[in-house]
Amino acid sequence: MNGLLMAAETASKTPNRSSRRREKSRASLILAAREMMSVKGVDATTIADITEAADLGFGTFYNHFKSKDEIVDAAMEDMVERLGDEIDELIAPIDDPFFAQIVAWHQVVSLAVSEPIWGWFVLRSSKTLNMLNEGLMVRFRRDVEKAIEAGDFVVSDIDVVANLVGGGVLSLVNARLSGVIDDAQVSEGLALLVTHLGITPEKARKLIAKPIPSL
Incomplete structure (x- = not known):
């Protein structure tokens, strides 16, 4: 009896063909939405554009999804x-925790520059701005706490620093998207x-002069 119960429980936790197909369709719609919105812009992209691009x-x-706004959030x-x-x-392979953070932050700026429509969309929407900031700050805090424990970082208030950095x-x-500043x-x-x-600023500038790996 216990064996039958365990088998039934395992089966209930294993995605069936229908749920896998549903997950695949949802993922295809999200990918199509991002691709279409990066080309046409969020406002100009229609649900029909998204379903056609996803071939659904x-x-x-x-x-x-209940609306376009919902898939934008997704x-x-x-x-x-x-x-x-x-x-x-x-x-992960970078030994210097200071340089690792420079590399991480550089990727965020680079993504916005390479996909300016998305970059502006994020900046102009308080909701998406918060989503980006909160999503990445969780990882930043994790890395900072680890480096503090290792004695690498000297941070008196992690909340203040997280807000300053974010x-x-x-x-x-x-500023980069606006053309106010350049890459240097x-x-x-x-x-x-x-x-x-x-x-120190001197050591920081030496780090920033190193080749920065990219995604």
Whole structure:
């Protein structure tokens, strides 16, 4: 009897063909939404554009999302999660925790520059701005706490530093997209931001002069 119960419980936790197909359709819609919105812009992209790009029927959209706003949120969450995972993988081999943070922040600016429509969308929407900031700050706090324990970072108040860094990176994104600053000035800005973690400006500038790996 116990064996039958265990088998039934295992089966209930294993996705069946229908649920796998549903998850695949949802993922396809989210990917299509991000791709279409990066080309046409968020406002100009229609649900029909998304379903056509995903090669799915129009009605399938409403099996997963109630509105375009809902899939925009889902696409943003997906982008933040993917970006965070890719950054984690990129900085994992880097021994210097200060340089690792510079590399991580540089990827955020680079993504916005390479996909300016998405970059402006994030900056102009308080909701998506908070999603990006909160999603990446969780990882930043994790890395900072680890470096503090190892004696690498000197941070008196992690909440203050997290807000300074998060706001600083987004300000650099805004200035770069606006054409107010160039890539060299972005690097200078990142060097100044990393000093909040307990490194001198001189050492920070030496780090920023190193080749920065990219995704």
